[in-house]
Amino acid sequence: MKNQEHIIKASIQGDQRAQRELYEAYRVRWFMVSMRYGKNRMQAEDILQEGLVNIYRNLKSYDATRAAFSTWSTRVLINAALAYLKKSSWNDALTNLDDLHDQQDSDETIYDKLSAKELTKLIQDLPVGYRLTFNMYVVEGYKHKEIAEALGISVGTSKSQLARARRELRNKLESQLTASGHE
């Protein structure tokens, strides 16, 4: 998209209007990513803030021939989220979790009754290790090997974290739907 290229170029040159335009175009996407990685809105905003700084500072390294800007910027943002959460000592939380088995989905229809906001809230309530693994694997499409490298854990741990995240989410979904009378 020529217009976007122009905006990115202008942003690289420090044009504040272009920087703002770029932000307007992607702020929802970026914030939703941040919301999934943060424990709450406040953390999400911190993540977004640090992510924005990294995105705009590294705009020069963006190569439009290798990836879409949305993909590239989301990756930069996720890295910022990981760095942010690392500062919050999430590694400890990752290694102390028990290894649990994956479970099959019990009721597929319940998902349709939840909004993105509610789903995000469910993810936010997950322990940080579960949350990261689930987001990276399920939503962003990372491989377990990539997750393991990014988080500094083993591939097995990544898989177990994902399984626990799924189980937790399923339990939360069921309890939430029960409480709200959906079921």
Add this chain to the structure above:
Amino acid sequence: MNKMDDFFRKALTDHNVDSDGWNIPDEQVWLKAKDSFPQEKRKRRAFWLPLFGVLLLTTVAAWGVYSHRTSDSHRIAVEESSLPLSQIENTAEIVSTDQGTALFTEEIRSEELSNGGLAKSPSQSDQKSDNSKVPARLTEEIKITKSTIAGSITKDAPLAKTSQTVTTINTAPTTEIAETSSPSLASGASTNDLQVTAPSQAQLQNSADSTFLAVDNSSLIPASSKRDYSPALSMLDNRINLLPAHLRQEDLHIATIEIPRPQYPLWEIGLKYLLLPISLIDELNLEDDDGDFVNLLVNRSRGSGLNLSVHRWLGARWSLQSGLMASRFTLSSNACLQTGLSTDDLGMIESGTKFALSRSSALQVNPDQVQLLPGVELAEGDQLKIQGILDLSVRSINIPIILNRHWARARGHEYHAGLGIGLGIYKLAQEEMELTFFRESQLVAEPYLQAEEIENKVDLFVFLQGGMRYPISKKLFAAVNLRLLLTDPLLSGLDVGVHYRWHR
């Protein structure tokens, strides 16, 4: 990957704004983050380029004029040749000297700057111009041919020519010199009587017993100092040295120079580039007594224009100026307005009626469209901050009338100062801007989109100006002028350009 994963992925990758705005980040996130972004490298605007261009042109022109003058004033060549007497048609041009009899002919090509040329050659010398004054300013070239006459001349031979014109020449710019015609030679005068085709300010005149230099009027300069005045005078001096001894008078007063009368120009036009210093400002803070302030952090700005001026001189020191000033100013800046809320303001915000929140004409807010965030309540005295990116452009055409006082200084420098009024036609355009409202760094309202605004207005203005002119030539001047608009100081500017002058 299972169905729950698919559901989460689909739901969470839908990046549309939710109806309750939960997925829109707080404005503070952006404001805090953007301070760490790479800042625009302010391009050093080439405002000095036009200035440099004008100075360069001025220098080149001045050099050209100066070198032309200098070389011309020394371009006097004397060629000697042998000439048979039979080829001499006009014996009036024969000069008898101690060194023999010679014939001087000369070609004088001269140009008078103020009236387009004074090309008087001996061939034109028979034109009657008795007592007429032709101002001579600048000699371009003088060529003298000295021919030794091969033959004898009868003393009593009648002279064929009885009158001649002498063209006076002077390189001094302010001196007017007379061109006179000599009286007819008396019939029967001998060739020993002096006849000189004198390319100078003086004329040798035949008389019964003596020769004298006819002087036009009052002011005389001694021959001993004539070299200081003109190459032509020096040349004349050489001629005099060729005269018979009894005819030479070392102390002759040979030239006339009129005292330069006070002169002043008639008309003058100027074309100047206008630079608006406001375009060089990076940040601007305006504050009033109530503590309200407007801060503009300039991202980009540009201000320039053209000033075409016409001057009519009313006397040696006063001139009346008018013309056309066209200027354009563009500004892109981060604007921040802080204002304290009064009770009236509050009521108007909450009721959404006829209130324009901003004290600045650039930040007009329609309260109908300002939506306070849920749970936000404003109180009297709250300091409300409004931020946005302001893109503003102002185009103007001004027609001034200015009375100038002039001071002449050495080497032709002139200074002037003036006071004037004018009529300005302005077009102000402000692009669409998004405004955000904060109270102590907390966002209190939804972003407000202010529509594009275009305003045309006619206004009177009053201003002072001052500057100087530097002469490139007699008629061409380099000029610098500082203009201070008393009614709108931000649009004050500096003019640099050239003026062309018509003299009386």
